Amino acid sequence: MTQPDRTLRWPAPTRRDFLAATGLTAAAAAAPRHAAAAQSAGFAFEITRTDDEWRAMLTQDEFRILRRGGTELPGSSELWTETRPGDYCCKGCDLLLYRGAWREPVDKGWVFFRHSEENAVLTGIDGPVAEYGMDPYTDLTMIEAHCRRCGSHLGHILLVDGIVLHCINGTSLAFTPL
Numbered sequence: 001m002t003q004p005d006r007t008l009r010w011p012a013p014t015r016r017d018f019l020a021a022t023g024l025t026a027a028a029a030a031a032p033r034h035a036a037a038a039q040s041a042g043f044a045f046e047i048t049r050t051d052d053e054w055r056a057m058l059t060q061d062e063f064r065i066l067r068r069g070g071t072e073l074p075g076s077s078e079l080w081t082e083t084r085p086g087d088y089c090c091k092g093c094d095l096l097l098y099r100g101a102w103r104e105p106v107d108k109g110w111v112f113f114r115h116s117e118e119n120a121v122l123t124g125i126d127g128p129v130a131e132y133g134m135d136p137y138t139d140l141t142m143i144e145a146h147c148r149r150c151g152s153h154l155g156h157i158l159l160v161d162g163i164v165l166h167c168i169n170g171t172s173l174a175f176t177p178l
Ligand SMILES: [Zn+2]
Pocket: 090, 091, 092, 093, 094, 095, 147, 148, 149, 150, 151, 152
């Protein structure tokens, strides 16, 4: 199995810093591993583009986050304080992923939802990654959220104060107010 290119993942902060700084806890790693396996085994997304095509339509930061699994700095997306009702679609393919009514007001700097639109988000297992100093025996794996249609990285599914929430990069979303 080909290992994914992680050279651009988690440049700063690292995942360890990310969790420590936010007080967030990685959700129990009981998520279906077959989702990640399906992607690496050639799962066919409805929308596929070459890296050059993605780079042509995304900013450098969007490419790093959507296509390389990066994370935006907390508070860097204007969407984290968005409170209007509306639709949140994938920046990579416009698939409707989340609705404003499902947002959870968590003061951590990212966009939190209680759940996604049905059949819109795929999960996979992310880390721990040894090259970023994570210990495979003590650091929890994380559940990664991807767009079902184009595979773009959205964020993670985490336990926040005992509630399982989708912690999403605003950079990965296009918001349309109602
Ligand atoms: Zn998408």
